[in-house]
Amino acid sequence: MSFRYEIRFSGEGGQGLVLAGKIFAEAAAIYDGLNATQSQSYGPEARGGSSRSEVIVSDDEIDYPKAVSIDLLLALTQEACDRYYADVKEGGVVIVDAAAVQTIPEGNFKIFQVPIIELARQKVGKPLFANIVALGIIAGIVDVVTEDALKSAIEARVPKGTEEINLQAFQVGLQEGKKYLTSF
Amino acid sequence: MSFRYEIRFSGEGGQGLVLAGKIFAEAAAIYDGLNATQSQSYGPEARGGSSRSEVIVSDDEIDYPKAVSIDLLLALTQEACDRYYADVKEGGVVIVDAAAVQTIPEGNFKIFQVPIIELARQKVGKPLFANIVALGIIAGIVDVVTEDALKSAIEARVPKGTEEINLQAFQVGLQEGKKYLTSF
Amino acid sequence: MFEYEKYIRKNKFPLVWCSGCGDGIVLKALLRAIDSIGLEKENVCMVSGIGCSSRLTGYVDCNTLHTTHGRAITFATGIKMAKPELNVIVITGDGDATAIGGNHYIHAARRNIDLTVIIFNNFIYGMTGGQVSPTTPVGMLASTAPFGNMENTFNISGLAQAAGASFVARGTVYHTVMLEKLIKKAILKNGFSVVEVLSPCPTAFGRRNKSGTIIDMMNEQKDNCVTSARAERMSERELEGKTVIGELVNIDRPECSKQYRKLIERCRSGL
Amino acid sequence: MFEYEKYIRKNKFPLVWCSGCGDGIVLKALLRAIDSIGLEKENVCMVSGIGCSSRLTGYVDCNTLHTTHGRAITFATGIKMAKPELNVIVITGDGDATAIGGNHYIHAARRNIDLTVIIFNNFIYGMTGGQVSPTTPVGMLASTAPFGNMENTFNISGLAQAAGASFVARGTVYHTVMLEKLIKKAILKNGFSVVEVLSPCPTAFGRRNKSGTIIDMMNEQKDNCVTSARAERMSERELEGKTVIGELVNIDRPECSKQYRKLIERCRSGL
Amino acid sequence: MNVIRVMTGNEACAEGALAAGLSFFAGYPITPSSEIAEELAELLPCAEGVFIQMEDELASIGAVIGASLTGAKAMTATSGPGFSLMQENIGYAIMAEVPCVIVNVMRGGPSTGLPTLPSQGDVMQARWGTHGDHQIIALAPYSVIEIFDLTIRAFNLAEKYRTPVILLLDEILAHVSEKVVLSDTAVRVIIDRIIPQEAPEAYLPYRYTQNLIPPMAPFGSGYRYHVTGLAHDETGFPTNDPVEIEKLLFRLQDKIIRNRDDIVQVEEFLLEDAEIGIISYGSSARSCRHAIRQLRAQGVRVGMLRLITIWPFANVKVEKWTKNIGKWYVVEMNMGQIAREVEAAAHGDATIFGIRQINGEPINPEFICQKIKDGLNV
Amino acid sequence: MNVIRVMTGNEACAEGALAAGLSFFAGYPITPSSEIAEELAELLPCAEGVFIQMEDELASIGAVIGASLTGAKAMTATSGPGFSLMQENIGYAIMAEVPCVIVNVMRGGPSTGLPTLPSQGDVMQARWGTHGDHQIIALAPYSVIEIFDLTIRAFNLAEKYRTPVILLLDEILAHVSEKVVLSDTAVRVIIDRIIPQEAPEAYLPYRYTQNLIPPMAPFGSGYRYHVTGLAHDETGFPTNDPVEIEKLLFRLQDKIIRNRDDIVQVEEFLLEDAEIGIISYGSSARSCRHAIRQLRAQGVRVGMLRLITIWPFANVKVEKWTKNIGKWYVVEMNMGQIAREVEAAAHGDATIFGIRQINGEPINPEFICQKIKDGLNV
Amino acid sequence: MAGKSNVKIHIKTEWCKGCVICVEYCPTDVLAMRNGKAYVKDITKCTACELCEIRCPDFAITVLYDKSEK
Amino acid sequence: MAGKSNVKIHIKTEWCKGCVICVEYCPTDVLAMRNGKAYVKDITKCTACELCEIRCPDFAITVLYDKSEK
Ligand SMILES: Cc1ncc(C[n+]2csc(CCOP(=O)(O)OP(=O)(O)O)c2C)c(N)n1
Numbered sequence A, B: 001m002s003f004r005y006e007i008r009f010s011g012e013g014g015q016g017l018v019l020a021g022k023i024f025a026e027a028a029a030i031y032d033g034l035n036a037t038q039s040q041s042y043g044p045e046a047r048g049g050s051s052r053s054e055v056i057v058s059d060d061e062i063d064y065p066k067a068v069s070i071d072l073l074l075a076l077t078q079e080a081c082d083r084y085y086a087d088v089k090e091g092g093v094v095i096v097d098a099a100a101v102q103t104i105p106e107g108n109f110k111i112f113q114v115p116i117i118e119l120a121r122q123k124v125g126k127p128l129f130a131n132i133v134a135l136g137i138i139a140g141i142v143d144v145v146t147e148d149a150l151k152s153a154i155e156a157r158v159p160k161g162t163e164e165i166n167l168q169a170f171q172v173g174l175q176e177g178k179k180y181l182t183s184f
Numbered sequence C, D: 001m002f003e004y005e006k007y008i009r010k011n012k013f014p015l016v017w018c019s020g021c022g023d024g025i026v027l028k029a030l031l032r033a034i035d036s037i038g039l040e041k042e043n044v045c046m047v048s049g050i051g052c053s054s055r056l057t058g059y060v061d062c063n064t065l066h067t068t069h070g071r072a073i074t075f076a077t078g079i080k081m082a083k084p085e086l087n088v089i090v091i092t093g094d095g096d097a098t099a100i101g102g103n104h105y106i107h108a109a110r111r112n113i114d115l116t117v118i119i120f121n122n123f124i125y126g127m128t129g130g131q132v133s134p135t136t137p138v139g140m141l142a143s144t145a146p147f148g149n150m151e152n153t154f155n156i157s158g159l160a161q162a163a164g165a166s167f168v169a170r171g172t173v174y175h176t177v178m179l180e181k182l183i184k185k186a187i188l189k190n191g192f193s194v195v196e197v198l199s200p201c202p203t204a205f206g207r208r209n210k211s212g213t214i215i216d217m218m219n220e221q222k223d224n225c226v227t228s229a230r231a232e233r234m235s236e237r238e239l240e241g242k243t244v245i246g247e248l249v250n251i252d253r254p255e256c257s258k259q260y261r262k263l264i265e266r267c268r269s270g271l
Numbered sequence E, F: 001m002n003v004i005r006v007m008t009g010n011e012a013c014a015e016g017a018l019a020a021g022l023s024f025f026a027g028y029p030i031t032p033s034s035e036i037a038e039e040l041a042e043l044l045p046c047a048e049g050v051f052i053q054m055e056d057e058l059a060s061i062g063a064v065i066g067a068s069l070t071g072a073k074a075m076t077a078t079s080g081p082g083f084s085l086m087q088e089n090i091g092y093a094i095m096a097e098v099p100c101v102i103v104n105v106m107r108g109g110p111s112t113g114l115p116t117l118p119s120q121g122d123v124m125q126a127r128w129g130t131h132g133d134h135q136i137i138a139l140a141p142y143s144v145i146e147i148f149d150l151t152i153r154a155f156n157l158a159e160k161y162r163t164p165v166i167l168l169l170d171e172i173l174a175h176v177s178e179k180v181v182l183s184d185t186a187v188r189v190i191i192d193r194i195i196p197q198e199a200p201e202a203y204l205p206y207r208y209t210q211n212l213i214p215p216m217a218p219f220g221s222g223y224r225y226h227v228t229g230l231a232h233d234e235t236g237f238p239t240n241d242p243v244e245i246e247k248l249l250f251r252l253q254d255k256i257i258r259n260r261d262d263i264v265q266v267e268e269f270l271l272e273d274a275e276i277g278i279i280s281y282g283s284s285a286r287s288c289r290h291a292i293r294q295l296r297a298q299g300v301r302v303g304m305l306r307l308i309t310i311w312p313f314a315n316v317k318v319e320k321w322t323k324n325i326g327k328w329y330v331v332e333m334n335m336g337q338i339a340r341e342v343e344a345a346a347h348g349d350a351t352i353f354g355i356r357q358i359n360g361e362p363i364n365p366e367f368i369c370q371k372i373k374d375g376l377n378v
Numbered sequence G, H: 001m002a003g004k005s006n007v008k009i010h011i012k013t014e015w016c017k018g019c020v021i022c023v024e025y026c027p028t029d030v031l032a033m034r035n036g037k038a039y040v041k042d043i044t045k046c047t048a049c050e051l052c053e054i055r056c057p058d059f060a061i062t063v064l065y066d067k068s069e070k
């Protein structure tokens, strides 16, 4: 049977989670020849507040483009984590920012506490790169999309002139992620 | 069976035919205890052009308020006469202004050529009163609504201060009409 | 003798307007202005809204568009932006342009799009039988102002100026020759141009307000108007109760459709 | 210390607006103005359209009405005419008031109906993410003006004046104290009053136009504004590039809702 | 005492509104509705009410909603093009539950169409003209006196159910003059909106009361609350909570649907022994009555189910009658807008024929007779 | 060559329009449609086309009609509130037969409702929103690539039938990013309007041609004629002649209705062996496909008739399939707008259930599965 | 003032609506009304000033003359 | 400039959005930012001018002092 992998990127407005989702989807769809959809949800209030972006990857047609049972949840804030962990499926993966998420949810899933924002600050220079670092971490932990595809998608999507530093951020995440390596 | 009497007042804009129709309807409905409806039709162009006003009088409820077979047609212009005479029912009455309508329609109806406008000018003072003169003529010729009812309706409807002269116009018409007396 | 026949749709005559309605006089001035410029009928597009005055478009042998109430300027904007080589003339009434259509009027002025808007101001809603308009003078009667209008009125020309129009003028049907010249200037102006024409409505306005015949109403124009040139030399007090006619505004500002063509050029040349 | 708590709906806080959005500063000035007049909350009615700024009404503990985009003034007109004893304050954005709502804006000014309209001018459509507005300066970027805005802009205040407003003022969020005073005067004025407030949008306008932080944007207000009093003593050239703030128009004209009450009196007394 | 008058439909509408307690009218002139405004311009100030001619129809409906929020009984009147322009704010009145009456005097459409000629082409628009799911009440009188009565009823329903009510007239009814007998003494039922009894602090403007209709406090009466066109909870403040959204939208639906029996009125005219049924409404129903009398005189047993309430649709009655009578004609001055509804309600139980006319002329009774007689032979 | 891209529905709409030959866009921003305008603001000038942001939606549709009259392929995009404001002039475009495309990206209603959340609540409004009798074409794609294709088709139908065409998207489709494969080489069918062949003197702008669609001369091409929203005869000038009126209104109806076969498209998805049918459209149809696959995996034989053309309604297909399959679920994000149409078309031949959701959330496939499984036990 | 020779005034009565504008504003009293329509009372006084033509709202008057003579 | 005694500045951190306006426009450098929120760095310099309060868009600052002392 065909596979369907659901990722939810969550955190707050301004953390670039929609971009992360788009890059992931493009990596899958354009460079890995899979199907992918990406969507986001708008909070009740347009400004600020929590933000979420979902990517579905599949080798078949993707009918319903919203998450139904999440394979992987990334949460960069406590609020986002609290709100979304319950949607993660049994045996799924939850990656949280180690500093921002202090209360760790319990459930039938693997949890990874990674100092994502800190890594971005220290090893890339700005917390702004947390979204790309997170992409690296995901690539390190799960095997849905190839590293090469993600790199190509990053190069194509980020603003001209920032390709280098973004790829560096990806590498930082990748290495960190590989420490937690799991198999898909 | 109940009776239904249909009158169409026709001529051109500004001849007061809508007012004539309303007076006739009020005479029947308010003062003679009958039912009555009055309606008018607007030409394709709002300004000027031919004008028509229809009154239906009945002792029963009036369902369809438009003329279906006309009992009496008043025509103050040739155009109006040409346009409407065909809707007059067999044995109906057609009253035309003797000066304005030169081509007399042919059909199975009684036709009366009356110098209505001329009477208004000469005996009342202004051609403007032709509509009230016509009411008198109709009252003289057919017996649908009582003279008294028409007089009361005229008094109630015409602008304050003009009651006298309008009643005079009615009398002028009435006398003329009686010359042609017929029975209903 | 001017050959109106060259520009009219003769088989649609006689005109729908009432006897004495000023609108026919404006139509003639407009045709003479078009002729004097030498515009090709193919390249003239007249767009009107809804109202007595807006029926004008049916009579002119060019590209004519009778739209919805108040929206003529929006249709005209689409035409001008899509085909800037057309001369687009908007025919509208005081109600059409400044009541329901007021927003489009000020926005077209702001954009300074090259339309010529001729507003037939009869101070009333003629078509619907004499309701009050944003230009009905205070105290005047209308079917929906049976106790006399008590709302302040628009200064149609002042509004266009404040919104950004390039050319604003006021004319009357009495001053027929001047009217033709003002319309001509307005058409020739590169930018948003307005000619407000005081065009009496003897039926819906005149009758109710006992303004007398159309002659009385035109004589009133003769007696009551001063040209903008003369008005400049008059004091506030002398001007009281007078109507200023003639050219009121004539300035140069960037025009919308041409600005857009420049952008296309820029994109095309990859700048 | 001012007791804002008396006037706000505390349980709706924190405010929906972005960090640094000027709108909160205006809200505070408005509350202080209301307090300084001594208006009863029961008798204050705030009516807004749709937009970031229009979300303000949700936060004030009075009769509040969040209407449809561009139509706040029409609802407010109904309220004022039906219940003239209410103090009706309209909260609106540059887009809400002058793009989609432009017609109601000029008509309310024409009628000179006793509303106080506070226009939050951030030169952009904030709520929908930064599209060009009729006040976006020429050359500035917006999501629907990716090559820079090339349309001329409205002078919001000038438009109100031309349409007939009684009171027109312009303020900024930097000049907070003056803003409070202008709003107070506007509310007290018997007639149509407008306060245009320059309220920076760091998100939808600032980011795209590299205007820096909200501090940079407020400093720009500090550096670039001259009061109307001072402006009168400045030459055209000196005024170039400056923004005039303060009271711009203050005249007395018949007010609409009161005129109507007079008519009712007239009818009642059978005159 | 009875007063006998001859008046037009538009006059009757204006006077009915005043009798219902109208105190605010905002409108913009349009044929064939303008006389309603003209009447009220004259009558309202004398009744201490407000008449205002707005700059357009968008503004008219806005002002009406605003006035209603202060407690006024408020109305506007228009025709097709203006009715189209009002659609956005009709939706607002539905969402914010602001009572008001909107008169649409139908003329020929689409677009500017036939400004002076009658039609019934806006029936479906009255139901579906505004965006988003909603319910609406629409009434269609068929005589001048019924215009008077149903105008009052429109206000009663608006106030009772906190909702806009649409009164559908047509050019014929608007302009026909007809005898009406107005009784001074007859007790007229006038319903006013329910105002809150609780203290302001306890007031929830959109409370889920048992009858689904929250009491409504006039602005300026000491109840300070928030009104919005956004989806909102009981407090009146915006919400994006799916549960609250659903609760709201279902309440808005149910307050109308569950009260169908109170709202829906029909007239059953000579149906008891009928072998052929007619469904009609408004001025077309007058043509039908005329035709029915004529047909019956010729021995054809025809009757009519006349819709007085158009929306919500008289499903129950139509279902019942289409089970009883197998052949129906739906007579209307449009291309079959109500015929579609009848079709759906009949579930195949009866054959439905449309008698339609869209040429700007009223439907001639003779035409109906002919169609029905033609049908007898097949 | 094939180009693989990931794009949103709104982007696909903008690009589809350009591929169809769009050269004029006028609009006013509104969530969730604004990105269509934003894309085109950037792309149109480079394609020598015109983008203009108007002062409101009334102006937007006006400008679009004006531009189309000069020969441009013209479009606007909006959402519920703006769509309501456009209704008057949509009627104008129908009456004057001016081709154009109107995109309505549906969000929750009524009124301001749920600006950022999806719904399918404007389906009936698309059919009946403007006053007067009329026909309309409306299409509802269900994927990003289908948005691209149907945007082109919308232009083709508009130009072919001289009529406005409505493209109904919803918030989900507008904002979802999806893989699309665009082929450079595949021949895309692009239909342009028919222009007159006769000399200007002989041109009748509203001629009763055999195919009912009069050729259309662009303004400024030497054909000087008159266009009005009043009822008009073949010459384009106003008429009140009942015969001419009827001719016009029937032609406007028939040019759509007689071409149903060309216009109406449906997708029959796993219907052949189905015992239970689903009817759905737009993004709801994606939930249905997901549910169908799941149900079939569990042995439930379900299939779907997916409406691609919403209006004119796919009566023939629905009639056919409801005769074949006795149990149907109509799945939509509204209170059952299309379910009513299905009911009418089924004539009682099948039982119709609605699966509705109006809480701002997309319909979860699990919810559909559950409903259908619940139905198995009764 | 003596009129021009060679002047002809053509009045299209089907279009004339009898508004009297031409009569009123003719400087030399050339025109008059009869049966609600304008007619030429005395062409000899006509100066071919065209004021009647220019102001007739209904396109009903045409002033014809040989321009070379003017 | 010496600050006022008896002044208290209350910052409601739940409402503060960290826009820095208060910090920037405090004439005597009383306030500063920490973790994206404003805090009172040195109350002794505060003159109770209320400029911070008046300009805080988020109602997050309250300046409390005994007015009689002013
Ligand atoms: C949307 C809409 N509202 C109202 C009308 C009715 N209507 C037609 S013309 C008109 C006013 C005309 O007044 P004006 O523009 O001054 O033109 P006039 O007839 O005086 O030349 C009105 C209100 C309409 N056609 N459409």
Ligand SMILES: Cc1ncc(C[n+]2csc(CCOP(=O)(O)OP(=O)(O)O)c2C)c(N)n1
Binding pocket: D050, D051, D052, D053, D054, D068, D069, D092, D093, D094, D095, D096, D097, D120, D122, D124, D125, D126, D127, D128, D133, F028, F029, F030, F031, F057, F081, F082, F085, F112
């Ligand atoms: C009829 C309609 N059209 C468009 C919109 C979308 N919309 C909401 S707010 C807005 C513009 C807001 O701009 P502005 O009035 O300047 O307020 P700001 O958000 O900048 O404070 C728009 C276009 C709408 N809600 N309704």
Ligand code: SF4
Binding pocket: B047, C016, C017, C018, C020, C021, C022, C023, C052, C053, C122, C126, C127, C200, C201, C202, C203, C204, C205
């Ligand atoms: S009603 Fe007035 S504006 Fe209309 S045609 Fe008659 S005179 Fe002219």
Ligand code: SF4
Binding pocket: A047, D016, D017, D018, D020, D021, D022, D023, D052, D053, D122, D126, D127, D200, D201, D202, D203, D204, D205
């Ligand atoms: S987008 Fe701009 S206007 Fe809207 S809340 Fe944010 S800063 Fe304020």
Ligand code: SF4
Binding pocket: G009, G025, G026, G027, G028, G029, G030, G031, G045, G046, G047, G048, G049, G050, G051, G052, G053, G063
């Ligand atoms: S041309 Fe001049 S002089 Fe001759 S009739 Fe006309 S107005 Fe009189």
Ligand code: SF4
Binding pocket: G011, G015, G016, G017, G018, G019, G020, G021, G022, G023, G037, G038, G055, G056, G057, G058, G059, G060, G061
């Ligand atoms: S001006 Fe023209 S319409 Fe008027 S009376 Fe003279 S000829 Fe006739």
Ligand code: SF4
Binding pocket: H009, H025, H026, H027, H028, H029, H030, H031, H045, H046, H047, H048, H049, H050, H051, H052, H053, H063
């Ligand atoms: S009150 Fe004045 S001095 Fe004190 S912290 Fe605030 S701004 Fe600074």
Ligand code: SF4
Binding pocket: H011, H015, H016, H017, H018, H019, H020, H021, H022, H023, H037, H038, H055, H056, H057, H058, H059, H060, H061
């Ligand atoms: S001004 Fe207010 S919101 Fe901004 S940083 Fe200071 S306390 Fe926080």
Ligand SMILES: [Mg+2]
Binding pocket: C051, C093, C094, C095, C120, C121, C122, C123, C124, C125, C126, C133
């Ligand atoms: Mg007018």
Ligand SMILES: [Mg+2]
Binding pocket: D051, D093, D094, D095, D120, D121, D122, D123, D124, D125, D126, D133
């Ligand atoms: Mg703004």
